[in-house]
Amino acid sequence: MTAEQVPYYPFPSPAALEPPQEWAELRDGCPIAPIRLASGDQALLLTRYDDVKQVLSDPRFTRQLDAPGAARVTANESGGVFGSGGSSSMSGEEHRAWRQLVGKAFTAKRVMAMQPRIEAMAVELVERMAAEGAPADLVGAVGFPLPVRAICDLLGVPGSDREKFAYWSDTMLSMTRFGQEEIDAAQAEFDGYLVALVAAKRAEPGDDLISELLAMVAGLDGRLTEQLMLGTAKGLLVAGHETTANMIGKMVAMLLADRTRWEALLADRTLVRPAVEEALRFDANPGFGMPRYLSEEVEVAGERLPGGTTVICSMASANRDERQFEGAGELRLDRSPNPHVAFGAGPHSCIGQALARTELQTVLKVLLDRLPALELAVPAGELWRREGLIVGGLERVPVRW
Ligand code: HEM
Numbered sequence: 001m002t003a004e005q006v007p008y009y010p011f012p013s014p015a016a017l018e019p020p021q022e023w024a025e026l027r028d029g030c031p032i033a034p035i036r037l038a039s040g041d042q043a044l045l046l047t048r049y050d051d052v053k054q055v056l057s058d059p060r061f062t063r064q065l066d067a068p069g070a071a072r073v074t075a076n077e078s079g080g081v082f083g084s085g086g087s088s089s090m091s092g093e094e095h096r097a098w099r100q101l102v103g104k105a106f107t108a109k110r111v112m113a114m115q116p117r118i119e120a121m122a123v124e125l126v127e128r129m130a131a132e133g134a135p136a137d138l139v140g141a142v143g144f145p146l147p148v149r150a151i152c153d154l155l156g157v158p159g160s161d162r163e164k165f166a167y168w169s170d171t172m173l174s175m176t177r178f179g180q181e182e183i184d185a186a187q188a189e190f191d192g193y194l195v196a197l198v199a200a201k202r203a204e205p206g207d208d209l210i211s212e213l214l215a216m217v218a219g220l221d222g223r224l225t226e227q228l229m230l231g232t233a234k235g236l237l238v239a240g241h242e243t244t245a246n247m248i249g250k251m252v253a254m255l256l257a258d259r260t261r262w263e264a265l266l267a268d269r270t271l272v273r274p275a276v277e278e279a280l281r282f283d284a285n286p287g288f289g290m291p292r293y294l295s296e297e298v299e300v301a302g303e304r305l306p307g308g309t310t311v312i313c314s315m316a317s318a319n320r321d322e323r324q325f326e327g328a329g330e331l332r333l334d335r336s337p338n339p340h341v342a343f344g345a346g347p348h349s350c351i352g353q354a355l356a357r358t359e360l361q362t363v364l365k366v367l368l369d370r371l372p373a374l375e376l377a378v379p380a381g382e383l384w385r386r387e388g389l390i391v392g393g394l395e396r397v398p399v400r401w
Pocket residue numbers: 056063082087088099151235236237239240241243244247290342343344345347348349350351352353355356
């Protein structure tokens with residue numbers, strides 16, 4: 001294949017909720033496919049379930065995307081959504097230690113205890129949207145505000161500071177909405193806020209993640225503790241805000257695109273859990289995929305990949321692989337089992353997945369209860385994607401009821 005024939009990635013999609021046809025073609029004909037990235041660099045795209053899972057689980061495929069020979073993912077890469085500080089800039093051993101520590105505090109039990117509060121937040125946001133009247137944009141009214149409130153709750157940010165916190169988060173995540181000066185100012189304020197929050201938790205511990213982490217590292221030197229808390233808090237916010245916000249919009253759009261799905265859910269709430277998993281699997285617009293840099297030669301799908309190779313794992317294509325999922329191209333609300341890789345796999349797999357699932361299930365339940373007549377206010381084919389970001393989403397999800 002000559003350089004000119006190497007296709008550009010990400011591939012364009014026929015419609016907001018449809019996958020690009022290249023995924024199926026490559027799964028069948030070229031499971032390790034050369035691609036060209038926005039930076040002009042080349043990488044290899046993996047599209048089959050088994051290969052994606054193998055690579056994400058193998059520590060020889062590293063996240064050292066700043067290695068001299070690694071492909072640059074975007075024209076102005078700063079590490080992507082999982083890249084700005086936090087866990088992804090850590091090396092193997094350091095990352096393992098961080099994961100273990102945070103895993104001990106960010107438990108399923110903690111998330112379960114948060115559920116009633118997440119439900120109250122979802123009810124408040126949905127009621128506010130309903131009070132303002134139809135049509136409304138579900139992404140702006142519910143999708144974006146909910147995950148940041150959930151993270152505030154997780155970290156123990158007082159309710160009175162939530163709006164400030166949400167503003168700082170927005171400025172840090174937005175690529176275009178704010179000017180650089182505004183972003184720098186917000187960043188500095190946010191750092192100052194987090195330092196004060198950590199000091200307040202140290203003086204008066206609460207039932208939150210920061211207080212628990214502080215108790216666990218009580219012996220550690222003060223400066224290190226502060227760095228650890230700030231890195232963790234920001235890492236969770238960056239990785240847990242836009243991802244979940246976009247997924248709320250995409251999930252609701254997918255379920256309303258064929259309203260028999262919504263009706264099936266109205267008739268049987270036990271479908272809420274499997275429907276959330278199926279929406280995660282079926283998501284045709286998850287963004288870029290996960291890049292990995294190969295530190296040494298490794299065999300994948302019978303092919304030897306030399307050290308220095310950059311691969312991109314398309315979890316979304318893997319999730320539609322017929323070799324793994326029967327009727328992969330159909331959205332089945334009751335699919336079981338559903339071992340999708342929307343949260344990744346292996347040592348870096350999403351540490352917030354229990355929280356993400358709780359948020360998605362709770363939002364869906366609250367919408368079914370409060371707005372059973374919910375429907376898309378535009379044809380599904382007219383929904384438009386948010387372009388140029390690492391995390392895929394829909395620009396707006398106009399709804400009425
Ligand atoms: C639907 C929502 C979400 C999706 C689709 C998602 C997806 C992912 C994926 C694919 C990874 C793996 C990255 C890699 O392999 O390099 C990941 C990692 C991560 N996620 Fe999520 N995520 C979601 C929500 C959340 C939430 C709510 C939080 C926390 C509040 C969170 C925190 C993290 C963190 C900290 C990592 C890095 C873990 C590590 O480096 O070990 N995510 N996420």
